[in-house]
Amino acid sequence: MRNHRINLLPHIDWLLVFIYIILICFGWMNIYAASSSENHQEILDFSTRYGKQIIWMGLSVVIAIFLLFIESSFYEKFAAYIYLACMLLLAGLFLVGKNINGATSWYAIGSFSIQPTEFAKTGTVLALARLLNERQFSFKPFINKVKTFVIITVPAILITLQPDPGSALVYVSFILLFYREGLHSNILIIGTLAIVLFVTTLVFGYVYVIAGACIITAIILWYISKVRKKILRFVWPKIIGILTIVSGYIYSVYFLFHYVFQQRHRDRFNILLGLSNDTSDIGYNTYQSIKTIASGGFWGKGYLQGDRTQGKFVPEQDTDYIFSTIGEEWGFWGSALVVILFMSFILRILFLAENQKSKFSRIYGYGVACVFFFHVLINVAMVIGLFPTIGIPLPFFSYGGSSLWGFTMLLFIFIKLDAAKKYEL
């Protein structure tokens, strides 16, 4: 295949590219709506956010084309180095990083800042693909579990220390990838259960949660014995043991939270879980965001006609809360369409990933889907008031060069890998 001028174009998955283009263009229109003001009507005014975003978009196209021209085997060969480079960039922040809004997450180059967090995702997915692609890799040996864990924990810790815990949460999403690649489902179940119990204990208090756990167990037992007609005699010790462990876990969560944590830690969790009535600050964001979306109705108020958007009522509306602009100006049909577009986009990536011949490409594709899914899930759920406030961007919509480039890289490396399978081998 080398030195053969092979035409790449027919092998590219144009559907993904098409959705990508629609999303970034529509995203830009909404950034314009959310950030324009009466005084700046010039579209190519580079002192404004929407003007800058045009530059970022132009540069992402350049990056995308550049990535398509790199040899696909490069990614597999250099995955570890790319990962290391990303980790060094993250670590370097502690030396020369620039603090914006309380987090040291940026490198400042002149008037221009870059956020390595956004690129670390790509590096991590590549590293994971590389590791899991090793011959006869299995999650069974303990050492493999540790290796995988280290790969995702290092960036997560570095990002948490910036501190930017919201962005660090993305690394949790890879559990879906591990499950796909053979991680025992018990770990997924126990992990989910641990999170659910942790959150519910903080919200409802340990007495209720322990009582609830017992009741649910009782219902399951009743179901098994009466409906499924199984004899339970021999599993009693197991059940009592599990209940004891669960109760112990619940109580220790309670104890840790109330007696070991300091108040500032508790505050952070309380705000995260919506337990604190901080309406002036974070509660205010969610309240305004929900009102803004609800005011859109079915057809929306029309582009640039959203009075709440134009009045700039929702804080961070061109970044984390960009979805509320869509909700107000484009209404139900517009915002539902965006949700459907994103979901189709992720399903398309999953579909392509499943069809990869190379395991590396499949794992990479799955990782990409994990990252996009997690971002859309957390961001949209936060804006429509289903999740507590966690500040992470909506891919392709939120204003910001680093995140746009990061997502573009993540996507186009996959498009390249996917295209390559069709003419390589």
Add this chain to the structure above:
Amino acid sequence: MKKRSLLFPLLVIITGFIFVARLFFLQIVHHDSNEISLSGSAIKRIYTYPERGFVYDRNGKLLVANEQTYDVKVIPNEVKAFDTIEFCSLLKIDKKYLITKLDRARNYSPWLPSVFLSQLSKEDYAYLQEKIHKYKGFSIQRKSLRKYPHKSAANILGYINEVNEYLAKKNPYYEQGELVGTQGIEKEYEDILRGTKGVSYKLRNRLNKVIGPYKEGIYDTLPQPGEDISLTIDLDLQAYGELLMSNKRGGIVAIEPNTGEILALVTAPSYDPNLMVGRERSKNSVMLFNDSINKPMLDRGLQAAYAPGSPFKLVEGLIGLQENVITPNTGFYCHHGYRYGNKATNFMGCHCGITGRAIDLRLGIAKSCNSYFSNVYKLLLEKYDTSQESLTHWAEHLRSFGLGDFLGYDLPIGTKGFIPSADYYDKVYPRKTWRYTTTISNAIGQGEIVTTPIQLANMIAAIANRGYYFTPHVLKKINGNPIDIEKFTTKKQTTIDAKNFEPVIEGMFDVYQNGTAKHVQIKDIDICGKTGTVQNYIRKNGVKYELADHSIFVAFAPKDNPKIALAIFVENGGFGSTIAAPIASLMIEKYLKGTSTSLKWWEDRIINTSLEAEYKKQLSIQLLEKSQN
């Protein structure tokens, strides 16, 4: 492996479904079709308030007007350095006032306007208006206040108040701090008087800065001015009634029988309506509302329920005729009273003084014979098989006169009074063995029955009309056009036939000819009336304190084609003939002739009669009781 690859797509689809459902819930189920109210925080409403309507009396005399005053307001953060000496001399204030007021305004809010100087005189306003542009941060706000050229009729006119949080929540038209009628006709006809405020919608950003009109002003409206109303009240009669009632407690209600229009609604003591306006308003209202001894805010014409006393005998007689238990010629003997049982106490005394001959209905009314009406009551309560059934019929007749009912007049306050029912007595006497003897006090308008002065006046209007009445009301015209409200133009028929009224009216006529009101006859006017004297005492801890009787009088005139019907109630005024009867004659003459000259001596006497000493005695008894407890 295949199964495992299904989890992720499934999660994606479920998430998409939840998101779309949530958006559907927010944007379609929860969407408020009234866009303006929903986006309230982005849109600022700016109101223009119309002038409130004027109020006139039935003859076109102005009762309520508006007065423009000017407040100087200040927004502390917008104040720039200025010539304080000139400013102080313009406003006639000293520098100390300026500094303290500015500090106070800043403490309240540096960004919001506070009142700097309220109610500027017109001259000061004229000078200031030309120079206000030099003083950045200061502005003049025009304010409209209610003004009352006369001191009368405060109880009818009512007052306006600032809208409180509760009303603002209940009624979306109002916002906190706006003005709303809270009592009297200001409340009853609020919608007519206030007009409709104009509104313009401005778009603003999160810093509250207005950034332009909302949707080019398509939702903006102009204010609709309030409409003027005329009342049925005759200002002269009202003021005269208030004068006659000075230093007394009680009420006068005068009604035009053939329309139901209320000519005068006097309550005493009352207050000057101007007290409820202006700078001293809050101080005055506290003083008025906290006066629990004189209760000037209580409208005794509408809200005070008393035993009706002898005037009640009029309906008693009418019911007797209607139920055919008596004829106009039926005669009863009076033996200085009426014995209804064997015990010594089972005796109702009578002061009619006619012995040795039978008393008929006309004479019974003229002389207010207790025995006569006790006999009628006995016959009425024994007419049907049971006392219960008989009393039910009796009460039904009474209700047809509007007794024991709010009547439906157009003022926002009132009391129902009380007409006992058979159920009521069954509860009081659980063995249900009660008879006419048990409730004999009803025969002469005492006992359980209580009525308000307006109910009595309405009852007299029905008698004057020989059998019907119109719902009493105070509204006559809106913007000069006579009102046509079905409620006020519908005849309300009583259960008594027209022919039965004549003997009763003749009896009332005799009251003036040779009865208890003979001394206050008026030449050329045939007045029909009835005195009442209600015994009155406080009984507590077994001790009975005798108080002066309540003085009552009801009347209408002229006898044929009546023009005025009225009820007068003077608390602790003594005999009906000494205070209430002269007031009735004076009022009737005043209304029918325009002046009242024929009873000059009585006029002076009534005006100068003060019952304060009696009220003080009453108060001291009440205080005594309190200290004993």
